[in-house]
Amino acid sequence: MIHNIAPHKLDNSFKITPDPSGGLAVLFQESKVLLEIRGEQLCIPSYDKIAEKYGVARQQFLCSLDQQDLFLVELTKMYLDASYDFFPIRSLRRDQRLSREQRFALMTAWHLYTWYHNNQYCGTCQTPLEYHKTMRALVCPNCKREIFPSIAPAVIIGVVDGDRILLSKYAGRPYTGYALLAGFTEIGETPEETVAREVMEEVGLRVKNIRYYKSQPGGIDSNLLLGFFCQLDGSNQITRDTEELAMANWFQREEIPVEDDNYSLTFEMIALFKNHPDLFQTE
């Protein structure tokens, strides 16, 4: 999965006054990120080079990758030459020109950036918010309200019926490949209840033996993905929600058309079912 970057390590613990020199500069513009072009390779730009070339008006510590800190920057001037360009954050996830650990660091940086960007004013009194000095939070200088980072939990669901697993395709989304059923956890709901509800809503099936598998930080959509396997309980007759899904069908193990892509929890789960029948024996 994309977050498996060992021996590299991403550390998201907050630092109070880190020194940006020697660090990396992260600049987002709409849904694109500034990257340095080094021949065929891409990399997150050095803070010092960006500061020297464009001038940094404001910065905010984001996270650390190995020994380097990443800083969200606002620049005093901006022009591009052949060494730098903006790249869409969504397509970078699988872009081999950038190291895997830098790709994952940028997913995390994007999640933090969207939280900062979407919380510029206090929702209670509309005063511009300030960075909290000692923790990852924003604070209202007027009413003292503190705003903490938001993460949206969502489930990914492997519905199993003996030697078959349920695969689906989304309706009306850019991604048209195979997927597992998925959905966001509602307020007041456990993730296990989300699994049962989403399966019923999307394909009209009942499930049992709901078991947690693994998680994956989402990054781009500010979510935390929680993978669950469960077993069909009762009728296998699919009633597809056509607004949500373009396709939903049972696949025998040998018919499963995808392999682990080493990026997504979804494909790891499908490949686990496909390649390890011993783990799914019910008796």
Ligand SMILES: [Zn+2]
């Ligand atoms: Zn306020």
